[in-house]
Amino acid sequence: MHNSFLTHEIKNSFALTGRLRASINVGNPILAKRGGDNVGGVSVDLAQAFGDALGVEVEFKVFESARESVQAVSNNNADIGFFAIDPLRANEIAFTPPYVLIEGSYLVAENSALTSNHEVDAPGMRLVVGAGSAYDLFLSREIKHAEIIRSATSPTVVDTYVAISADVAAGVKQQLEADSQRLGGLRLLPGNFMVIRQAMGCSKSLPEAATRFLRNFIEAKKRSGYVGESLIRNRIDGATVAPPDGQ
CATH class of the missing domain: 3.40.190.10 (Periplasmic binding protein-like II)
Known part of the structure; x- marks a missing residue:
């Protein structure tokens, strides 16, 4: 240009x-x-x-x-x-x-029964996402059964997830991977639930x-x-x- x-x-x-x-x-x-x-x-x-x-x-x-x-x-x-x-x-x-293009992924506890992305949207599931993030906007439209809980920002999603013993954390794949290494006992579900x-x-x-x-x-x-x-x-x-x- x-x-x-x-x-x-x-x-x-x-x-x-x-x-x-x-x-x-x-x-x-x-x-x-x-x-x-x-x-x-x-x-x-x-x-x-x-x-x-x-x-x-x-x-x-x-x-x-x-x-x-x-x-x-x-x-x-x-x-x-x-x-x-x-x-x-x-x-x-x-x-x-x-x-x-950036992948959005789900993070769960090592001992979680969840093995795939499509299992997340189920009654009784509590899903943490950063308030107002692209993931929040997308999941607010797509999630029909799970409860969405919003943390203040995307970087605080996993700490909020741990603090309230939620079932799933959602966000930038790389941020979730870093938090998983930092805290231990966590794993990402395979693939992604959206591409940003x-x-x-x-x-x-x-x-x-x-x-x-x-x-x-x-x-x-x-x-x-x-x-x-x-x-x-x-x-x-x-x-x-x-x-x-x-x-």
Whole structure:
């Protein structure tokens, strides 16, 4: 994507304050992580690259959960963000095509009788998920029989699950694996219950030219290998670069 496509209208749409305010969710370790006073990850890399494309400085607004991160863009407290595509969020957020795909998995106790994902949605089952996360939005639509219990954020799901002796924890596969190693006595059910399509997003109030510029930006970063290189550089396993839009 060449900067000749950039107009004053587009630049001003994304940088009303003179800077690009990027909403960063550190509740998903695949996207971003804190490192001391700094934050890094694929979403941070993409935000910086988009700021470079606009020719403006980037101001990072860091949140602990997807819900807070989405609200920041919805409430015009941030200009762009990095979210899982979901139809409920699409009421307020204009999404790009996905840039990475992430697995959502279930975690259970080693001695649990559960052996497959389809067994989770049963009467009497208690399922813990991060409030407002893509997994929460998806499971709230799909789960018909199990009880859904919401922890404050995705990183607190497993600790909540243990504290209340729930049956299942749901979330990012890599986060669940890390928690399983940290606590012991836990295992993941095989496969995944959903695949998250992680995208960039901005307010739907922005002009079509601006949202098109953002879509073109993310497609160019996938084609060039930038997204894949960022995943490698940030040592992210388990996330794959999404295919080009329409494939």
